[in-house]
Amino acid sequence: MIDPQLLRDNPDLVRRSQQARRSSVELVDEAIAADRERRDAITAFEALRAEQNAFGKRVAAASKDEKPALVQQAQQLAADVKSAQLVAGEAEERFAQVAGSIQNVIIDGVPEGGEDDFVTLREVGVKPTFDFEPRDHLAIGELLDAIDMPRGVKVSGSRFYFLKGVGARLELALMTYALDTALDAGFTPLITPTLVKPEVMSGTGFLGAHADEIYYLPADELYLTGTSEVALAGYHADEIIDVSNGPLRYAGWSTCYRREAGSYGKDTKGIIRVHQFQKLEMFSYIAPDDAEAEHERLLAMQEGMLRSLGLAYRVIDTAAGDLGSSAARKFDVEAWVPTQGAYRELTSTSNCTTYQSRRLDIRHRGEGGKTAPVATLNGTLATTRWLVALLETHQQADGSVVVPEPLRPYLRGLEILEPVA
Numbered sequence: 001m002i003d004p005q006l007l008r009d010n011p012d013l014v015r016r017s018q019q020a021r022r023s024s025v026e027l028v029d030e031a032i033a034a035d036r037e038r039r040d041a042i043t044a045f046e047a048l049r050a051e052q053n054a055f056g057k058r059v060a061a062a063s064k065d066e067k068p069a070l071v072q073q074a075q076q077l078a079a080d081v082k083s084a085q086l087v088a089g090e091a092e093e094r095f096a097q098v099a100g101s102i103q104n105v106i107i108d109g110v111p112e113g114g115e116d117d118f119v120t121l122r123e124v125g126v127k128p129t130f131d132f133e134p135r136d137h138l139a140i141g142e143l144l145d146a147i148d149m150p151r152g153v154k155v156s157g158s159r160f161y162f163l164k165g166v167g168a169r170l171e172l173a174l175m176t177y178a179l180d181t182a183l184d185a186g187f188t189p190l191i192t193p194t195l196v197k198p199e200v201m202s203g204t205g206f207l208g209a210h211a212d213e214i215y216y217l218p219a220d221e222l223y224l225t226g227t228s229e230v231a232l233a234g235y236h237a238d239e240i241i242d243v244s245n246g247p248l249r250y251a252g253w254s255t256c257y258r259r260e261a262g263s264y265g266k267d268t269k270g271i272i273r274v275h276q277f278q279k280l281e282m283f284s285y286i287a288p289d290d291a292e293a294e295h296e297r298l299l300a301m302q303e304g305m306l307r308s309l310g311l312a313y314r315v316i317d318t319a320a321g322d323l324g325s326s327a328a329r330k331f332d333v334e335a336w337v338p339t340q341g342a343y344r345e346l347t348s349t350s351n352c353t354t355y356q357s358r359r360l361d362i363r364h365r366g367e368g369g370k371t372a373p374v375a376t377l378n379g380t381l382a383t384t385r386w387l388v389a390l391l392e393t394h395q396q397a398d399g400s401v402v403v404p405e406p407l408r409p410y411l412r413g414l415e416i417l418e419p420v421a
Helices: 004-009 011-020 026-061 067-099 137-143 149-156 166-184 198-203 229-234 288-308 355-360 386-393 405-411
Strands: 119-124 188-191 222-224 239-241 248-257 276-286 313-317 329-337 342-351 362-365 371-373 375-383
Touching (some): 004 026, 011 026, 026 067, 119 288, 137 386, 166 248, 166 276, 166 375, 166 386, 166 405, 198 222, 198 229, 229 248, 229 276, 229 355, 276 288, 288 313, 288 329, 288 375, 313 342, 342 386
Antiparallel strands (some): 248 276, 276 375, 329 342, 342 375, 362 371
16 A cells, blocks of 8 residues: 555655546545554554553552452453454454555656557657558468467457467567567566465555456366466565665566456457457566665666567656556556557556555665655566567568567577478
8 A cells, every 4th residue: 555654744746646546536635544543443442552551550459358349340441452452353444445545656757648659759760661561470370380279269358368389489579589588687587376376466556446357266266377476575575674775676477367357359360359368577676765766777678678579669757547556666568469559568567666565564674773655666577468569570571570680599499480381
């Protein structure tokens, strides 16, 4: 959740953030009232408990004649303490519920508004042009015998697919190249669980407005993750970690699952919007003062990947209403997809400040040894969706595809993906 001290000291900042997100401003006042009730209830409970402790000493020192009456009073006092403890617990739960509904406070400069109110920071690279009618990624994938949608639908239903032959090899090449990029930057690789407990899913902020996009297994009380960010955030839950010598950086490789609820009719052709895909996610635990610089670092790594693969792209500063509850700022990197004549998101990177770590109780020791929440950041280095931009950008008239040079070592030197006769 957001910092309770910030809520008390600067509620207008929180109100402005909620307004920029087009979310409930009234929640802020509800949280302030709940915080006041919580603190009053805790104070009343602690005062009664102190009185109970003092009274216990009096009972112990009382004479035999005085004790029966004092014991009766002690029993009533114990009942009062228990009742006050119950009230304090309920007040704590109420505050956690209300404050937990407030989204992360945005960083200064994040554009206001919804999905279409982003700000384009830069466009990089040359959009490809062709002296022939370009094919879309699915047509290319079928020519290469690399993507098999009909059998994916037959086996699993709509929005599923098989990657076959060079399609499977190309995805593994891309993912391994991304992993090597992360290793070179000092990230520790993790192959993460794709099933997580409710408290971990909730702690990362994914059970808010978009909870209907997540697969849930009620018989096991587990969620299928749509990104390894969830497991990576939970990795150090309930721990005090050491970031005094620099951030802890992880690269999580996982299969991801999304229900794509509410997306019916959108991108139903091909592998742009599917229920299952591969993803390599960067994740950083860092001292809060260094979080914004780390955010720029993750973005630079993403841009470096796209440039090295010859993809034209743009970077956008996502508007507040399109951030998701955890992110205080998010940059999307969108590649040009020739047959759509549009940029499509390939990666994003989010600065979640201390929002997730407060919910998951992840702390570090600051000055004087006092513990405080760390900042968490995430950023995608590669996903299955990258194949869309790669196939379309590097296609040739005969249906073949030029393999970007950085991927060739992972494909045993293969330079051209040839159509299957």
